[in-house]
Amino acid sequence: PSAQYDLCAALDEMRLFKDDYELSVLRRAAAISADGHRRAMQAAARGTRQPPPEGLREYHLEAELLRAFRAGGAQSPAYGSIVAAGANACVLHYRADRAAVRADDLVLIDAACELDGYASDITRTFPAGGRFSGPQRQLYDIVLEAQLAALAATRAGVRFNGPHDAALRILAQGLLDVGLISRDVAPDVDAVIATGAYRRFYMHRTSHWMGMDVHDCGDYAEPGEAPETLPDGTRRPPARILRPGMVLTIEPGLYVRAADDIPAAFHDIGIRIEDDVAVRETDCEVLTHAAPKLVAEIESLMRD
Numbered sequence: 001p002s003a004q005y006d007l008c009a010a011l012d013e014m015r016l017f018k019d020d021y022e023l024s025v026l027r028r029a030a031a032i033s034a035d036g037h038r039r040a041m042q043a044a045a046r047g048t049r050q051p052p053p054e055g056l057r058e059y060h061l062e063a064e065l066l067r068a069f070r071a072g073g074a075q076s077p078a079y080g081s082i083v084a085a086g087a088n089a090c091v092l093h094y095r096a097d098r099a100a101v102r103a104d105d106l107v108l109i110d111a112a113c114e115l116d117g118y119a120s121d122i123t124r125t126f127p128a129g130g131r132f133s134g135p136q137r138q139l140y141d142i143v144l145e146a147q148l149a150a151l152a153a154t155r156a157g158v159r160f161n162g163p164h165d166a167a168l169r170i171l172a173q174g175l176l177d178v179g180l181i182s183r184d185v186a187p188d189v190d191a192v193i194a195t196g197a198y199r200r201f202y203m204h205r206t207s208h209w210m211g212m213d214v215h216d217c218g219d220y221a222e223p224g225e226a227p228e229t230l231p232d233g234t235r236r237p238p239a240r241i242l243r244p245g246m247v248l249t250i251e252p253g254l255y256v257r258a259a260d261d262i263p264a265a266f267h268d269i270g271i272r273i274e275d276d277v278a279v280r281e282t283d284c285e286v287l288t289h290a291a292p293k294l295v296a297e298i299e300s301l302m303r304d
Helices: 010-016 022-050 058-071 088-092 133-151 164-176 189-195 294-301
Strands: 082-085 106-110 113-115 123-126 247-250 253-256 267-273 275-279 282-286
Touching: 022 058, 022 106, 022 113, 022 123, 022 294, 058 082, 082 088, 088 106, 088 253, 088 267, 106 133, 106 267, 123 133, 123 267, 123 294, 133 164, 133 247, 133 253, 133 267, 133 275, 133 294, 164 189, 164 247, 164 253, 267 282
Parallel strands: none
Antiparallel strands: 082 106, 106 123, 247 275, 253 267, 275 282
16 A cells, blocks of 8 residues: 555544434433433432431442343443432542432432443433422522523534533523622623633533444534634634534533532532433434433422
């Protein structure tokens, strides 16, 4: 051969766009994963009412997930499961999964299966005892509104960062409304975003590609477009334009560590809501819709 070619970029581009068969596998993986989340929610409700001899532990809920994945036909988890109760939910990649689960804890579960070479990725947050407290509900409603806004912004023609920007504005307003960010520090949403004051409570992006890997390959910048100059003078390539067949996650969150300047009612509350979506021309298909996320859905499931 007279030349060598790196095919990674071409293969990455191919993996960005899912055909009908790939989408069908992703839907099945999402359904299996959603069933695991429902079972874990119900197991938490049972376990807080009638705890096992050693007390309800995070690994008891993880066991429900893993059983549901295999019983549904999945070959394995798509990644290491995160089952985080109470303050552990404020650790983004918490993996110990062995702490006690108390009835008044929120439980954050980030777990999903891999089926026939394709991943899924779901996060749900729910009250272990089956009912949200007032402060838990306040923060949960903010994250849910942010997630719904991001989903509404996900469609062909929108830049990859569009859903993130939509979610961020809702989160910023919510942080101001509940007093977690003082208006003396940032008087309005634009100031919260410009100063980065929100990063104390939301320190990650809203989306990543998903497919054969849970954090799948593919360029986040639009190929062939010249870099743009940001207000601070730095230059970066414009974000990727979403197109039909792309699959990504939508996963805003809030993580409130205990601190002297934080109202005690909000101490150690961590919330994330994550769905997998396939981009369509005018909207997106929520592949993971079967995992409950509305407050009424969660509380009803855990009560039954």
